[in-house]
Amino acid sequence: MIHFYHVTKKFDRYSSALLDVTFHIEKGEFVFLTGPSGAGKSTLLKMILRQMTPSDGQIVVNGRNLAAMRRSQLPFFRREIGMVFQDFKLIERMTVFDNLSFILTVLGVAPREHKKKAYTALRAVNLHHRMNAFPLQLSGGEQQRVAIARALINDPLVLIADEPTGNLDPELSLEIVQIFAEANLRGSTLLLATHDRELIRSSGRRVLTLEKGHLLDEHAAPAEPHAARGGGGFVNWS
Ligand SMILES: Nc1ncnc2c1ncn2[C@@H]1O[C@H](COP(=O)(O)OP(=O)(O)OP(=O)(O)O)[C@@H](O)[C@H]1O
Ligand SMILES: [Mg+2]
Known part of the structure; x- marks a missing residue:
């Protein structure tokens, strides 16, 4: 479903974000992407949406070679992908409902279905009572949950999320991961970028680790010292 072949991204002669990155995520997988700040996580996610193009290498998403895709095909391609951005990207002059309704229009969903779909998506993140609020009237964590509801609203083929629990407390983070698991x-x-080692550990999912633009070998990645807690088996590196 998501294939990177020797992908390198250089911004100029001196700075690069990804170096010879190769990985494959199959249909139906739920994978975490982790690594220190500046390791290249956001860059990698933006490339899946073709918001950035590689300096070298190839990317295939949902059977499409992104380099060969025409500009005119981009909106159709992006309709199949839900994205939670690190900075949310909610439209500030629109209410929560209008933010969701706007996306449903883009996705081609009939207006008569908007209320029901928006309510269901907001209920999942426990924000159905804030449909008529404007983004700036919400806390950071609430805005983040609206961004998650928006990304999930029409069951995208691929869901990409950049630090989707960055502003949430641990309990809420677990609930959000549960919502992702249901999707x-x-x-x-799913491909979820996060710094949250505890969240990754408790989920037991596959993990891709970036370090200074390099993807670490999944099998060679060091298991966390705490992984043995509770009988082990928390980290699934395979
Ligand atoms: N548009 C750009 N121009 C130049 N350098 C960039 C650009 N975007 C990102 N970079 C650099 O690429 C590297 C990777 O950035 P990226 O945002 O992908 O990291 P990240 O892993 O998402 O970090 P964080 O955890 O802080 O969000 C950083 O060194 C960053 O400064
Ligand atoms: Mg980032």
Whole structure:
């Protein structure tokens, strides 16, 4: 579903974000992407949406070679991908409902279905009572949950999320991961970037680790010293 072949991204002669990155995520997988700040996580996610193009290498998403895709095909391609951005990207002059309704229009969903779909998506993140609020009237964590509801609203084929729990407390983070897990069960393929080692550990999912633009070998990645807690088996590096 998501294939990177020797992908390198250089911004100029001196700075690069990704170096010879190769990995494959199959349909139906739920994978975490981690690594220190500046390791290249956001860059990698932006490339999946073709918001950035590689300096070298190839990317294939949902059977499409992104380099060969025409500009005119981009909106159709992006409709199949849900994205939670690190900075949310909510439209500030629109209410929460209008933010969701706007996306549903883009996705081609009939207006008569908007209320029901928006309510269901907001209920999942426990914000159905804030439909008529404007983004700036919400806390950071609430805005983040609206961004998650928006990304999940129409069961995207691929769901990409950049630090989707960055502003949430640990309990809420676990709930959000549960919501992602349900989307995964409904068929979405997931790639979630996070710094949160505890969240990754407790989920037991596959993990891609970036370090200074290099993807660490999944099998060679060091298991966390705490992984043995509770009988081990928390970290699934395979
Ligand atoms: N548009 C750009 N121009 C120049 N350098 C950039 C650009 N975007 C990112 N970089 C550099 O690429 C590297 C990777 O950035 P990226 O945002 O992908 O990291 P990240 O892993 O998402 O970090 P964080 O955890 O802080 O969000 C950084 O060194 C960053 O400064
Ligand atoms: Mg980032």
